Amino acid sequence: MRFDLITLFPELFTAFLQCGVTRRAYESRQVDVRLWNPRDFAEGPYRRVDDRPFGGGPGMVMLAEPLARCVTAIRAERSDGAPLVLFSPTGERIDHARVEREASGPGAILLCGRYEGVDQRFVDSHVDLQLSLGDFVLSGGEVAAMALLDAVARLQPGVLGDAGSHESDSFNPALDGLLDCPHYTRPEDWRGQRVPAELLSGHHAQIDRWRRERRLEVTARLRPDLIEAARAAGRLAPQDERFLRQL
Known part of the structure; x- marks a missing residue:
C-alpha cells in the first residue's frame, strides 16, 4: 500500500520512518510512504502557501492552488483513485475499525493541515474523508498522520516479532x-x-x-x-x- 503525505514539514517524518519495529514496514515498502511539500508547487520567490482569511480574524489559511497542484502531481504518479484524507478537528474519530480498513486497503493521500485550516473550496472539491484523533486541536496534521501510519504499519504481516501480538x-x-x-x-x-x-x-x-x-x-x-x-x-x-x- 502507498501513502502520499502532503506536509509543510516533511523533516518531521525522518526519524519516525526509521525508528521502532514499524520501520520494517516502511523499509520493505509494505507501507510505501512518500512525502510531498506544497511549497514546491507554490509560486513567487517566497513560495507562499498561506494567506489571511477573508472576513478577518486571527491566523492564516492554507491556499487552495498549491495544494491542488500537489494533488495533481500525486495522482499523475498513482492511478488507483486513492482517497484524499484531511486531518481536521471536524473529522471522524480514528478507531480500530478505521485502522483495520486502512491496513487492508491500497493506501491514501494524507493532507496535514496547518494554521487555521485549509481553504474550504479545496476541501469541497478534493477531500474525500476527514479524520481526527479526538476532541482537541493540534498545531498540524503531522502527529495524526504518524498515529495512523503507525497503527496501520504494525498490522502488516511480519512487522511485529510475534504475528499474534496485535490480536491481544x-x-x-x-x-x-x-x-x-x-x-x-x-x-x-x-x-x-x-x-x-x-x-x-x-x-x-x-x-x-x-x-x-x-x-x-x-x-x-x-x-x-x-x-x-x-x-x-x-x-x-x-x-x-x-x-x-x-x-
Whole structure:
C-alpha cells in the first residue's frame, strides 16, 4: 500500500520512518510512504502557501492552488483513485475499525493541515474523508498522520516479532473490543508488589480466565461504553456477565 503525505514539514517524518519495529514496514515498502511539500508547487520567490482569511480574524489559511497542484502531481504518479484524507478537528474519530480498513486497503493521500485550516473550496472539491484523533486541536496534521501510519504499519504481516501480538491489543475484535489486561514481567516481587498468582500457576485455562476477567474489569471501570457495545453484539458469555455483576 502507498501513502502520499502532503506536509509543510516533511523533516518531521525522518526519524519516525526509521525508528521502532514499524520501520520494517516502511523499509520493505509494505507501507510505501512518500512525502510531498506544497511549497514546491507554490509560486513567487517566497513560495507562499498561506494567506489571511477573508472576513478577518486571527491566523492564516492554507491556499487552495498549491495544494491542488500537489494533488495533481500525486495522482499523475498513482492511478488507483486513492482517497484524499484531511486531518481536521471536524473529522471522524480514528478507531480500530478505521485502522483495520486502512491496513487492508491500497493506501491514501494524507493532507496535514496547518494554521487555521485549509481553504474550504479545496476541501469541497478534493477531500474525500476527514479524520481526527479526538476532541482537541493540534498545531498540524503531522502527529495524526504518524498515529495512523503507525497503527496501520504494525498490522502488516511480519512487522511485529510475534504475528499474534496485535490480536491481544485493546479494541481488537479478537478480544471482543475490550481493553487489554495488565501485564507483568520479572522479577516476581518488585518492591513488595507480587505478580498475580494465577500468572505463575502454569495452568493455561486459569491464566486465560484471569486475563479475561481483568479485561472485563478494566473495561467496565474505564470504558463502560465498550462493555455495552460488546453486550449488544452478543460477545459476552454468561460467565462474563456473572463476573460483571460481581464487580
